[in-house]
Amino acid sequence: MKIINIILLSLLLVPNVGWGQRSQINFGSDDVWETLLKDIKIKYAYSIKYNSMLPKPKFGDKLKAMDGKLITIAGYSLPADITNNVLLISYNPMNMCFFCGGSGIESLVQLIPKPADKARFKRLKTDNYFEVKGRLKLNANDYEHLVYILEDVEFVRMIRY
Secondary structure: OHHHHHHHHHHHHHHHOOOOOOOEEOOOOOEHHHHHHHOEEEEEEEEOOOOEEEEEEEEOHHHHHHOOOEEEEEEEEEEOOOOOOOEEEEOOOHHHOHHHHOOOHHHEEEEEEOHHHHHHHHOOOOOOEEEEEEEEEEOOOOOOOOOEEEEEEEEEEEEEO
16 A cells, blocks of 8 residues: 555656756757657558558658757656667656557657767666757658657756656
């Protein structure tokens, strides 16, 4: 019973962490998450190769302008595999994420850290709220990766544990 109370209390507190701390794109004043979430249209098409329905993103003009640019973004750490080799930052905490809570795939960004920063990411736990910077890559065709990839990622700061 004590564990259930702790979990319930955690779920009540986590969504309120960092809501006013969204990151800005380095080359303008637009909110990064606002653009990532709203300047994309996702349709799903059947893939014979994967025997599944897969996302077919269509990126808007703002996103196309961000492609290849350095951005800074804050979000929640989400586990993608048990080895912690696939790193994700999410607009939403775990209980509201794409995989668990029904948010869209556009609410996740795959992180590919610089080798010097890789160890810092290994220490992240689910729902840690942190900030990173890296080069945004839009991905419409490689289904081994998410639609948003941040390359050469540097860990900026931990905002909330």
